Amino acid sequence: MRPWLEVTGLGVDFPKARGRRALAAVSDVDFTLARGETLGLVGESGSGKSTLARALVGLIPPTRGQVRLDGVDVTPGKGQDGARGRLQMVFQDAEGAMNPRLRVGAIVAEPLRWRGMGRSARAHEAETLLARVGLPRDLMTRFPREISGGQRQRVALARAMATAPELLILDEPTSGLDVSLQARTLNLLRALQEGSGLSYLLISHDLGSVAYLAARIAVMYLGRLVETAPTEALITSPRHPYTAALLAALPPLVRGAHGPVAAARPDKAAGAGPGGCAYQPHCPYAQARCHTHRPPLTPGRPAHAVACHYPLPPGGPGP
Amino acid sequence: MSAQDPALVVEGLTVRAQGLAHPLVHDVSFTVGRGEIAALVGESGCGKTLTASGLLGPLAAGLQRTARVIRLAGNEITGLSEGALRTLRGRALGMVFQNPMSALNPSLTLGEQIGEVLRVHTGARGAPLEREAARLLACVEIPDPERALASYPHQLSGGMRQRALLAIAIACAPRLLIADEPTTALDVLVQSQILALIARLGAQTGMGVLFITHNLALAAQYADTVLVMYAGRLVEAAPAQAFFQGPRHPYSRALLAALPTLAARTAHRLPDIPGEAPAAHAIVNACAFAARCPRADAVCRSQVPPLSGDTHRFACFHPEESS
Ligand SMILES: Nc1ncnc2c1ncn2[C@@H]1O[C@H](COP(=O)(O)OP(=O)(O)OP(=O)(O)O)[C@@H](O)[C@H]1O
Ligand code: SF4
Ligand code: SF4
Ligand SMILES: [Mg+2]
Numbered sequence: 001m002r003p004w005l006e007v008t009g010l011g012v013d014f015p016k017a018r019g020r021r022a023l024a025a026v027s028d029v030d031f032t033l034a035r036g037e038t039l040g041l042v043g044e045s046g047s048g049k050s051t052l053a054r055a056l057v058g059l060i061p062p063t064r065g066q067v068r069l070d071g072v073d074v075t076p077g078k079g080q081d082g083a084r085g086r087l088q089m090v091f092q093d094a095e096g097a098m099n100p101r102l103r104v105g106a107i108v109a110e111p112l113r114w115r116g117m118g119r120s121a122r123a124h125e126a127e128t129l130l131a132r133v134g135l136p137r138d139l140m141t142r143f144p145r146e147i148s149g150g151q152r153q154r155v156a157l158a159r160a161m162a163t164a165p166e167l168l169i170l171d172e173p174t175s176g177l178d179v180s181l182q183a184r185t186l187n188l189l190r191a192l193q194e195g196s197g198l199s200y201l202l203i204s205h206d207l208g209s210v211a212y213l214a215a216r217i218a219v220m221y222l223g224r225l226v227e228t229a230p231t232e233a234l235i236t237s238p239r240h241p242y243t244a245a246l247l248a249a250l251p252p253l254v255r256g257a258h259g260p261v262a263a264a265r266p267d268k269a270a271g272a273g274p275g276g277c278a279y280q281p282h283c284p285y286a287q288a289r290c291h292t293h294r295p296p297l298t299p300g301r302p303a304h305a306v307a308c309h310y311p312l313p314p315g316g317p318g319p
Numbered sequence: 320m321s322a323q324d325p326a327l328v329v330e331g332l333t334v335r336a337q338g339l340a341h342p343l344v345h346d347v348s349f350t351v352g353r354g355e356i357a358a359l360v361g362e363s364g365c366g367k368t369l370t371a372s373g374l375l376g377p378l379a380a381g382l383q384r385t386a387r388v389i390r391l392a393g394n395e396i397t398g399l400s401e402g403a404l405r406t407l408r409g410r411a412l413g414m415v416f417q418n419p420m421s422a423l424n425p426s427l428t429l430g431e432q433i434g435e436v437l438r439v440h441t442g443a444r445g446a447p448l449e450r451e452a453a454r455l456l457a458c459v460e461i462p463d464p465e466r467a468l469a470s471y472p473h474q475l476s477g478g479m480r481q482r483a484l485l486a487i488a489i490a491c492a493p494r495l496l497i498a499d500e501p502t503t504a505l506d507v508l509v510q511s512q513i514l515a516l517i518a519r520l521g522a523q524t525g526m527g528v529l530f531i532t533h534n535l536a537l538a539a540q541y542a543d544t545v546l547v548m549y550a551g552r553l554v555e556a557a558p559a560q561a562f563f564q565g566p567r568h569p570y571s572r573a574l575l576a577a578l579p580t581l582a583a584r585t586a587h588r589l590p591d592i593p594g595e596a597p598a599a600h601a602i603v604n605a606c607a608f609a610a611r612c613p614r615a616d617a618v619c620r621s622q623v624p625p626l627s628g629d630t631h632r633f634a635c636f637h638p639e640e641s642s
Contacts (some may be wrong), residue, residue, distance in 0.1 A: 044506040045477060148595075149363065178362045178533040183577035183591035190588070205506040208579035212589065235581055249508045251536035253563070256582040 002071050003032035005167060005199070010065035012048075012055045025051045026223045029065065030297065033167070036193065038200040040214030040231070042207060042246065048223040049203045053169045056201070057089045069166075085114075088165035090156050090173060097156060098144045104130070104155050105140030111162040129158040134188060150181040154188070161192070167199045174209055186212055207246065208254045211235060216303070219243045222278040225297055229304040239304065239311040241283050277309070285310050324393030326495040326527025327351040327374070331387035334366075334373040338381075341600040344369050345552045348626075351495065351527040351544070356518060358530045358542035358559070360574070362596050366551040367531045371497050375404070375412055392494035409440065413488030413496045413526075415481070422484055423472040429456075429483050430468030433490065440491045455486040460516060478509035482516070489520060496521070499531040514541045535574055539563050547571050550607035551599025552623075557631040565642035567633040570608045606636070 010029040026048045033039050041049050055062040058076025067075045069086060091097040098107055109126040117125065127137060133154040144152055153173065160168055173189065174182040186209055192198065204210050210217060211231050218228040219240065227240040238244045247255065277283070280290045289309050297307040304314075327350065334344035344366045351357045359367050373384045375391060389396045392411045396404055416422055424432055433452045437443055443451060449468070456464035459482040472480055481501060488496060498517060502510040514530075518541050521528050532538055538545055538559070545562040547555040547570065555568040566572045573592045583589060594611045606624050609615040614637045626634040631641075 044508060179535060179574050179577045180362060180592040183579065183589035186579060187588045187591060206579070207507070208581060208583070211581055211584035212579045212586070231584065235584075246507065249511045250581070251511070251534075251540040253536040253539040254578065254580045256580055 004035045004070060005033040006066075006068040006071075007031050007056070008066050008068075010052065010055060010067065011063050012051050012060055013063040024223060026055065026062075028297070029225055031218055031225065031228060033199050033201065035166070035199055036197045037216070038193070038202055038214040040210035040217040041201060041203045041220060042205060042210055042217060043220035044205060047220045049220055050171055051223075052220070053089055053171055053201065053203055056169060057087050059089070085111075085163045086166045087169065088160045088163050088167070089169040089171065090160045091171055098152070100144055102143075103140065104142050104144070104147065107144070107155060108140075108158045108162055111159060115163070125162070126158075129161055130155075132161065132192065133158045134184075150177055150185070153177065153185060157188075157192075165198070167201065169201045169203070171203045172205070173202070174204070174206070182209065189213060207235075207250060219246070224278065224307065225305075226279065226307045227305065228297070229306075230302065233302070233304050237312075237315055239300075239306040239314065240279075240308050241285050241312065242279050244312060245282075277307075279308075285312075323353070324390070325350050325352050326355070326392060326525075327529065328388055328390040329374060329386065330389075331385075332370065332373055332389065333385045334369050334378070335383045335385075336381055336600070337383070339600045341603060343382075343551050343599050344373055345599065347548075347553050349544075349546055349553065349556055351529055353494075353525040353527055354521050355543045356521060356528040356530050356541055357544040357546055358532055358538035359546045359548060360532055360535055360538055361548035362533065364598075365548045365596060366599055367548055368499055370548070371499055371529060371531055374497075375408055377401075410491060411494045413491065413493035415484045415488050415496070415498045415501045423480060425472050427471070428468065429470055429472070429475075433468070433483075433487055436487050436490045455490055456483070458489065458520070459483070459486045461486070476509075477505050478513065481505065481509075481513055485513070485517070485520075489524075489526070492524065493526060496526055496528045497531070498528060500533075501530075502532075502534075502537070510537065511540070517541075535578060536580075547574075550597055550602055552607065552634065553626055553632075554608070554635070555633040556626070557633075561631050565639070567631065567638040567641060568608075568635050569612050569614055569637075569639060571633075572639050573611075606634075 008030050010026065011024060012026040014023045014025050029052060031039065043049050051060065054060045056067060061077035062075065066073060105126050108129055109122040112122040112125055126140065130139065135151060135154055139147060139151065174185050177185060190213060193200065200213065202210055202213055214231055216228065217231050217234045218225050219242065221242050227234065227238065227243045234243065238247055275292050275294060277290045277295050280286045283290065287310060295307045295309045297305050299305045330348045332344060332347040333342045335342045347370055349357065359370065361367055372378060374389060375396065378384060386397055391407060394407055396407060430452055433455060434448055437448055437451055452468055453464040456467055461467045461479060461482050475483065502513050505513065514537060517528060520526060530542060542559045545557055545559050546553055547568065549570050555566060555571045566575060576590045577592060579589055592611055597607055604621060604623065606619040609619040612619065618636050624634045624636050626632050
């Protein structure tokens with residue numbers, strides 16, 4: 001069966017200043033997503049997660065690769081109409097993404113106008129959307145700066161929902177929120193999805209939140225996916241050394257009894273040869289081949305792909 | 320100051336704002352021992368930063384501090400003139416904040432910025448100054464210190480910038496480091512590296528650390544003492560181990576239960592705390608947590624529960640069972 005969303009070979013280059021070689025921010029990204037499914041995307045800041053998200057919704061034109069929805073090519077920048085609102089992004093910095101001169105009601109109602117809705121229908125729908133994200137009616141007349149950070153995040157979510165998207169790309173939806181608000185937001189995201197067929201691409205560096213919402217997790221390192229697996233398999237039996245290091249670095253309270261307790265990666269600058277594995281400078285398992293040959297993302301079973309010449313054994317390295 | 324003095328002793332710290340009848344930070348008392356990390360945790364707006372700046376910092380206009388005791392490495396500071404306080408701060412206090420980019424000057428190299436701090440504190444110049452700057456960067460485990468000294472802040476990663484700030488903060492060998500959300504903007508790997516580094520520096524030098532965070536999991540991993548703040552008051556203060564084994568205050572317990580741990584991934588929903596925290600100055604004769612507390616009764620709504628106990632202190636009329 002054809003997957004609903006299919007991303008193949010996606011790449012984004014940023015031109016470097018003064019005609020120097022282009023910088024590949026994202027390379028060779030392949031993944032699929034089913035309707036109603038949540039895929040988590042984890043990796044350190046600067047690894048290209050947000051760039052990938054922006055390329056999917058066309059905010060940055062992808063340099064290479066293809067995005068297909070229901071088998072139809074919707075790659076942004078290819079001249080077609082693209083996904084036209086079917087893929088929506090909710091930004092990390094909810095405040096920066098809002099027009100400070102619009103009231104909350106207008107912020108949420110704006111996309112409804114693009115859908116051709118009349119004035120009173122818009123007001124009514126905006127109210128419904130705010131109620132769905134658990135915000136009181138009287139917030140509609142406030143300005144973004146007059147509400148709390150947690151409320152702003154929910155307003156951004158309500159606005160994204162206004163376009164009736166099929167996929168929501170959530171970029172760090174709970175960063176900067178304290179525990180209680182974070183729990184509330186995660187619960188809300190799950191409730192919005194239930195029975196609606198809405199899919200999420202959830203970008204976060206918090207593995208705990210991602211594991212709570214996502215059925216599958218993709219791990220990104222320096223612009224490439226290095227491992228994709230069902231959440232359960234990724235947490236209990238990571239195969240890429242970088243994924244193992246991510247898990248090992250989790251505070252024990254979050255990690256519990258999961259995953260390997262390997263030495264965390266030292267924080268040194270990357271310096272892999274152009275042909276080798278990008279993780280090689282940090283990798284405790286690197287061998288000669290890792291310096292010269294880039295490991296491709298190789299599918300395994302069950303649906304567990306890893307880009308490593310010498311992956312950790314399936315079943316985990318033991319407790 | 321004697322080497323045996325705790326890094327910080329605070330008794331009865333209260334911070335008031337002009338025009339508000341009730342304080343924003345109310346009667347806060349705690350101690351940070353030598354080489355010890357005390358984590359101050361709580362929801363946004365509960366008064367963590369205000370407590371930290373109320374301790375030793377110059378306060379924003381319109382704010383006013385009172386305290387029975389504030390002793391920094393054995394030096395009583397209540398009653399000191401602003402000038403004497405500034406000298407003491409320079410000698411005994413280091414600070415790092417959440418956003419390392421805004422705390423560094425983008426138009427100066429790291430070497431120039433660290434050099435400036437060292438010149439003020441030690442009077443060193445020339446080659447010895449450069450050596451000392453490189454030594455500091457090595458202390459915070461920045462590889463290739465010479466190259467880092469010649470770099471501008473934007474040429475460094477977030478983790479490196481935070482390390483550089485830490486180097487500046489420890490330049491005067493402080494007895495107390497105040498770290499206000501030092502890693503919130505960083506990702507997990509870098510976060511744990513920076514905290515491990517702070518812990519190592521504390522253990523090596525005897526420097527005490529007041530670590531302000533809303534990340535309970537990090538507190539559990541690195542803190543010796545946990546201080547929980549709610550609506551401007553300390554509601555629980557305990558050795559970390561006792562706290563995480565059996566928090567006594569219902570608010571502490573609720574915070575821990577809401578954590579999205581890996582084990583919680585199969586939970587149907589995460590138990591969040593209903594409602595919002597009240598503003599500190601809005602609560603008068605009641606437990607500030609009463610409106611959100613499953614154990615609240617009439618007593619809780621008519622009096623403020625005092626913070627009591629010996630090593631494990633909590634402010635609650637109906638505490639959770641100890642375990
Ligand atoms: N200069 C000021 N004048 C009046 N009120 C203030 C002032 N500074 C802070 N406050 C208020 O005091 C309370 C505590 O603020 P504080 O910055 O200490 O919170 P915090 O616990 O550090 O929160 P966060 O986790 O968001 O950093 C808040 O309600 C805040 O709005
Ligand atoms: S390919 Fe080699 S260097 Fe890269 S992660 Fe695997 S073992 Fe480590
Ligand atoms: S004093 Fe009462 S309301 Fe406050 S935390 Fe304890 S039980 Fe809850
Ligand atoms: Mg603060």
